[in-house]
Amino acid sequence: MRRFLLAGLLCALQVAADTYPRQPGIDAQHYIFRLTLSDDTDEIAGEATVEFRFVKDGVAEVALDLVTSMTVTEVTSDEVTSDGVTSAGAPMEFTHQSDRLVIKLASPPHSGDLRQFTIRYHGIPASGLRIGTNRYGERTFFSQNWPNLARQWLPMIDHPYDKATSEFIITAPAKYQVVANGLLEEETDLGDGRRVTHWKQSVPIASWLNAVGVAQFASRHFDRVHGVPLETWVYHQDRDAGVVTFETPARQAMEFYIDHIGAFPYEKLANVEAAGVNGGMEHASAIFYGEKSVANRPATSLVAHEIAHQWFGDSVTEKDWDDVWLSEGFATYFTLLCTEHYEGRDAFVAGLKKSRDGIFAAEKKNSDVAVRHDNLSDMKKVLNQLVYQKGGWTLHMLRGQIGTDTFWAGIRDYYRRYRDGNASTDDFRKVMEEDSGMDLRWFFDQWLNRAGSPVVEGGWRYDAAAKKIVIALAQNQSGNAFRLPLEMGIADRIEKIEMTRKEQRFEIASDKEPASVVIDPNTWILMTAKFRTEPRP
Numbered sequence: 001m002r003r004f005l006l007a008g009l010l011c012a013l014q015v016a017a018d019t020y021p022r023q024p025g026i027d028a029q030h031y032i033f034r035l036t037l038s039d040d041t042d043e044i045a046g047e048a049t050v051e052f053r054f055v056k057d058g059v060a061e062v063a064l065d066l067v068t069s070m071t072v073t074e075v076t077s078d079e080v081t082s083d084g085v086t087s088a089g090a091p092m093e094f095t096h097q098s099d100r101l102v103i104k105l106a107s108p109p110h111s112g113d114l115r116q117f118t119i120r121y122h123g124i125p126a127s128g129l130r131i132g133t134n135r136y137g138e139r140t141f142f143s144q145n146w147p148n149l150a151r152q153w154l155p156m157i158d159h160p161y162d163k164a165t166s167e168f169i170i171t172a173p174a175k176y177q178v179v180a181n182g183l184l185e186e187e188t189d190l191g192d193g194r195r196v197t198h199w200k201q202s203v204p205i206a207s208w209l210n211a212v213g214v215a216q217f218a219s220r221h222f223d224r225v226h227g228v229p230l231e232t233w234v235y236h237q238d239r240d241a242g243v244v245t246f247e248t249p250a251r252q253a254m255e256f257y258i259d260h261i262g263a264f265p266y267e268k269l270a271n272v273e274a275a276g277v278n279g280g281m282e283h284a285s286a287i288f289y290g291e292k293s294v295a296n297r298p299a300t301s302l303v304a305h306e307i308a309h310q311w312f313g314d315s316v317t318e319k320d321w322d323d324v325w326l327s328e329g330f331a332t333y334f335t336l337l338c339t340e341h342y343e344g345r346d347a348f349v350a351g352l353k354k355s356r357d358g359i360f361a362a363e364k365k366n367s368d369v370a371v372r373h374d375n376l377s378d379m380k381k382v383l384n385q386l387v388y389q390k391g392g393w394t395l396h397m398l399r400g401q402i403g404t405d406t407f408w409a410g411i412r413d414y415y416r417r418y419r420d421g422n423a424s425t426d427d428f429r430k431v432m433e434e435d436s437g438m439d440l441r442w443f444f445d446q447w448l449n450r451a452g453s454p455v456v457e458g459g460w461r462y463d464a465a466a467k468k469i470v471i472a473l474a475q476n477q478s479g480n481a482f483r484l485p486l487e488m489g490i491a492d493r494i495e496k497i498e499m500t501r502k503e504q505r506f507e508i509a510s511d512k513e514p515a516s517v518v519i520d521p522n523t524w525i526l527m528t529a530k531f532r533t534e535p536r537p
Contacts, residue, residue: 017319018320018321018322018373018375018376018377019376019377020161021063022161022162023063023157023162024055025058026053026055026062027052027053027054028051028052028162028163028164029051029052029053029114029164029165030051030164030165030167031050031051031154031156031164031165032048032049032166033046033048033154033166033168033169034049035047035169036172037131037170037173038172038173039139039173042131043123044124044129044153045122046070046120047118047120047121048118048119048121048155048156049119050064050117050118050119050155050156051115051164052114052115052116053112054109054110054111054112055111055112056111057108057109058108058109059105059109060104060108061105062102062103063101063102063103064101064119064155064156064157065100065101065151065155065157065158066099066121066151067099068096068099069123070121070122070152070155071122072094072101072121072155073120073121074118075091075092075094075119075120076090076091076092077090077103077106077116077117077118078115078117079107079115090106092105092106093106119155125152126152127144127149127152128143128150128154129141129143129144130142130143130276132275134235134275135235136235136237141172141176141212141215142213142214142215142275142276142277142288143211143212143283143288144276144281145210147208147321147383149208150210154207154210156207156210157207158207158208159206159320160207160318160320161320161422163205163206163317165200165201165203165204166181166182166205166210167182167185167199167201168180168197168198168210168212169196169198170196170197170198170199170212171194171195171196172194172195172197172214173194174189174190174193174195175216176214176215176216177197177217177219178195178199178212178214179199179211179212179213179219179233179270179286180197180199180201180210180211180213180286181199181210181211181283181284181285181286182199182202182203183200183202183267183268184197184198184199185198185199185200201267201284202267203265203266203284203315203420204420204421206314206317209283211286211288213288215235215275216235216236217234217235217236218233218235218236218238218242219232219233220232220239220242220243220247222243222247223247223251225251225255225264226254226263226264228264228266228267228268228269229269230247230251230268231269231270232270232271233270235273235294238273238294240296242271244296245271245293245295245297245298245299246271246289246299246303248298249304250271250303250307252338253308253338254269256341257308257311257334260337261311261411261415262412262416262419264310264311265284265311265315265419265420266315269285269287270285270286271303272286272289273288273289274289274290277289277290277291278290279302280305282306282309282310282313282331284310284314287307287310301339304338305331305332308330308331308338309327309331311334312326312330312331312334312415313327313330313331315415315419316415316422316423317421318423318424319422319423319424320424321376321379322373322374322375322376323372323373323423323424323425324373324382324383324387325371325387325391325394326423326424326425326428328383328387328388328391329371329387329388329390329392329394330392332391333391333396336348336352336355336392339351352393352396352523355389355392355393356393359385359386359389359393360453362384362385363453366384366386367451368451369386369451370448370449371386371390371391371447371449372425390447390453394444394447394526397443397524397525398432398443400524400525401438401440401443402432402435402436402440406435407432410431410434410435413431413434413435414432429441442483443483446482446483450479452478453526454475454526454527454528455527456473456475456484456519456529457473457474457530457531458474458519458530458531458532459472459531460472460517460535462513462514462535464513466507467510467511468507468509468510469490469507469508469517471497471505471506471507472503472505473503473504474502480502481499481500481501482527483498483499483500484525485497485498485525486499486520487519487520487524488518488519489516489518489519489521489522490514490518491514491515491516495508515535516533517531518531518533519533
């Protein structure tokens with residue numbers, strides 16, 4: 001037991017932050033992205049205004065992520081101090097190489113100072129903003145920032161650790177409608193065949209959550225849930241199919257999550273059909289879905305997954321990519337919780353078992369991969385099936401460990417504490433420990449930092465003389481034993497045992513021989529189990 005706990009602690013200590021170069025002296029406050037789009041060319045003309053608050057004295061430069069295939073023509077600065085604006089539009093020295101735009105500061109700031117920088121640039125996005133035709137052959141523009149592709153077309157800190165509010169001011173041909181994060185501030189026809197559309201997001205979000213969709217949409221403002229406007233944006237040809245695909249699932253998911261987690265964090269929720277998307281992408285307040293999802297039938301699970309992200313991943317965002325399970329694992333499990341609420345326990349358990357099969361298949365292919373990343377540097381590896389499915393199962397086992405009521409209380413506290421901010425796995429663990437009164441370090445280490453899952457084999461017999469059920473269990477996976485709190489189903493009751501060694505025997509008092517003994521009858525533990533349920537002849 002002590003050897004296992006020490007191994008778990010060492011494993012936890014080995015998990016580090018991802019390798020993104022952070023800037024501890026600055027804090028991004030707000031972005032304004034002014035973009036001009038055209039049907040004549042795929043080149044975009046951009047002007048981005050970035051406001052930073054300095055949190056340390058003496059910072060000499062600030063850096064933004066922007067690919068060097070974008071041409072920066074000018075950088076200017078407005079310095080904002082307690083005395084007001086002291087310089088307006090002053091040209092700044094900058095270098096732009098290795099996909100980093102580094103701006104040299106003319107004077108060192110003091111902690112607490114605000115400064116604005118405006119970057120003018122142009123170019124054809126290689127990715128990040130998909131410009132092309134949709135399934136009907138019509139031209140569209142859709143952002144695709146996940147996980148770190150915002151830098152392909154927007155100058156910003158392209159990492160979740162530094163969240164900021166934002167605005168999009170899009171000038172495009174007037175035949176298009178524009179959807180983006182936040183609330184619609186203005187639409188103005190310029191009289192020359194172009195329209196300016198202005199959206200403003202007043203809640204800080206991570207870089208990949210900034211979204212713009214430009215197409216010939218049919219848009220519906222169809223309902224409110226707890227005062228939150230619900231919208232559907234689909235291609236004009238898909239208007240009726242969009243109603244069926246999104247509107248009932250969105251209403252149900254919003255009602256369940258608001259009632260169980262807390263208030264919705266954003267000004268609206270729009271479900272948007274988007275070209276070039278596979279599945280869904282959970283942009284804050286404007287979720288994008290692939291064209292295949294708009295198929296004249298409710299996309300219940302997909303919509304529930306993406307809407308769950310509005311709380312977990314969007315509002316409460318992982319501090320770094322090593323903890324991406326805090327986004328994807330949460331959305332995966334909360335989709336199942338939504339299923340449990342509306343369709344019942346059997347449908348919920350069926351989803352758990354399907355997820356479990358996927359976990360075992362993934363672990364067979366990648367036996368050394370754990371849920372949490374360790375110092376992630378290759379963003380192509382940020383997602384895998386374990387991040388989703390085993391991350392979700394970890395939440396399910398946590399619920400089984402601390403109880404359903406305590407689980408929900410902890411979830412609400414976690415959301416309330418880290419809403420619109422960033423959290424780590426340790427932050428989440430500490431909240432759940434406070435609410436449960438339990439030390440859960442072993443649990444998080446075992447299920448998130450350790451690769452593989454337990455393999456349990458065994459059976460039982462009845463000792464008539466002693467009036468006891470004798471259960472023999474063995475863990476046959478490689479490595480140390482897992483700590484497994486197990487339920488055993490005996491006739492009409494549940495008995496609890498805890499396995500902590502590779503081989504273990506348990507005795508349970510019983511006045512008579514039961515017809516059967518079942519291991520984990522309520523599906524609480526992620527394991528491969530081969531257990532003889534009938535009495536030994």
